[in-house]
Amino acid sequence: MSILQGTLASEERLGWLREQLQADGSVTIAAAAAALGVSEMTIRRDLAELEDRGTARRVRGGATAIGPQSFAARRHIAARAKSRIASKLARLVPHTGAVAFDASSTIMRLATAVTAARDLTVITNGPDTFAALQGMPGINGLLTGGRLEPSTGSLVGPLACRSAAQFAVQTFFASAAAIDARTGALETTLDEAEVKRVIADGAGSVVLAVDSSKLGGHAIALGIEWERVDTLVTELDPGDARIAPYRGLAELL
Numbered sequence: 518m519s520i521l522q523g524t525l526a527s528e529e530r531l532g533w534l535r536e537q538l539q540a541d542g543s544v545t546i547a548a549a550a551a552a553l554g555v556s557e558m559t560i561r562r563d564l565a566e567l568e569d570r571g572t573a574r575r576v577r578g579g580a581t582a583i584g585p586q587s588f589a590a591r592r593h594i595a596a597r598a599k600s601r602i603a604s605k606l607a608r609l610v611p612h613t614g615a616v617a618f619d620a621s622s623t624i625m626r627l628a629t630a631v632t633a634a635r636d637l638t639v640i641t642n643g644p645d646t647f648a649a650l651q652g653m654p655g656i657n658g659l660l661t662g663g664r665l666e667p668s669t670g671s672l673v674g675p676l677a678c679r680s681a682a683q684f685a686v687q688t689f690f691a692s693a694a695a696i697d698a699r700t701g702a703l704e705t706t707l708d709e710a711e712v713k714r715v716i717a718d719g720a721g722s723v724v725l726a727v728d729s730s731k732l733g734g735h736a737i738a739l740g741i742e743w744e745r746v747d748t749l750v751t752e753l754d755p756g757d758a759r760i761a762p763y764r765g766l767a768e769l770l
Contacts, residue, residue, distance in 0.1 A: 528759060530555070530563050532733060538573055538582040539735050545579035570730035598728035598752035599623050603630045605750050605770055606690060606726055612655070613637055614687045617716050618646050620671030621692035623726050625649055631656065640684050642672040642712055666708060673708035678715045689720035691741065692727055695734030696749075698762040702740035710738035717745045725767070726750040729759055743767065 530553055537544045546564070550557045564580045567573035573580040603626035610616060610627070613636045618624045620643025628646050631637070634655035641647050642661045650658035663677025691713055693702035702725060704710040717723050725746045732751070748768045753760055755769040763769065 527563070530559075531567060534560075534563055534567060534580075535572055535734065538567075538580065543576075543579060543581045547578070549579070570728075572730065572734070598730075599626050601752035602726050602728065602750055603627045606724065607631055609688065609724060609748070609770075610634070610690075611637065611687055615640065615684065617641065617681075617684065617686045617689040617720060619643065619689075619691040619713055619716070620646060620669060623692040623728065624690050627690060627726075628653070640681070640686060640716075642677050642681065642716075643670065644672065645670055661712075663712070664708075666706060668705060669709050671709060671712070673706070673712050677712045681712060681716045682719060684716075685719050685721075686716075687721050689716050689723045691717070691723065691725055693725065693731065693740055694736035695731045696725070696727055696763075697733065697735075698766065700739055701742040701744075701746065703734070703736035704738040704740045705736050707738045710740040713740050714745075717741045722747040724748045724750060729753055732759055733762070 533553065534544060534549060546557050546560045549560045564573055564575050568575050573582060602623060606627045607630040610631050612633055615638040618628060618639055618641040620641065625643065625646045628649040631653065637655055638657045638659060639650055640659045640661065642663060644660065647658050647660040650656050661672050661677045661680040663672030664674040666673045694705045695703040697703055723741060723746050725741065729751050743766045746767045748770055749763055750770045751760060760769055
């Protein structure tokens with residue numbers, strides 16, 4: 518395998534390790550070092566980075582893949598990147614009208630970053646996000662009904678979809694478990710994907726916000742398609758090579 522030099526080399530290794538974890542459920546340091554032609558210390562650092570991003574759990578001699586995490590656990594993953602994303606998103610939130618926030622930990626950071634609202638209604642299927650909106654000046658939070666999905670902390674199911682379908686919002690701010698340059702957003706459950714598609718269908722525009730660890734990742738359910746995404750927001754500079762595959766699919770911010 519050919520390894521590039523510099524920052525892309527690290528991202529290429531991380532991508533390879535993620536693929537191995539998704540395919541086999543685990544990876545060993547020795548095998549990865551041999552396949553990639555790097556030292557075992559380098560692989561240990563890469564696995565530590567994947568653990569910090571929430572896609573692996575380090576064990577003796579390697580790492581194992583992890584499934585969907587609780588909302589509380591996800592809040593602490595890529596915290597610096599999510600804060601950077603929230604600061605970008607805050608500039609896109611109107612002062613008045615109606616918007617929708619999904620139940621992700623990324624968008625929950627936005628909920629506490631909106632400081633200029635005057636008469637803004639925010640519809641969300643996230644109980645934690647709804648709680649964070651309480652007492653925010655100029656914001657009226659509305660919570661959809663639905664069944665609580667323990668793995669994502671979101672309200673899903675027929676009631677959530679019917680409730681969400683009643684609203685026509687200016688912008689839907691959403692995240693995803695992963696994004697793919699061919700298909701769009703990917704989610705960990707079919708129910709999660711369905712409620713996001715319903716909200717997106719009633720939105721004037723859709724802003725998709727993900728940290729860079731989710732670029733080119735994998736999840737089981739097809740979510741919001743690129744045809745519905747107007748803006749892609751990451752913590753990266755728009756000129757960063759890591760988001761080059763997404764140019765032309767949406768405005769990059």
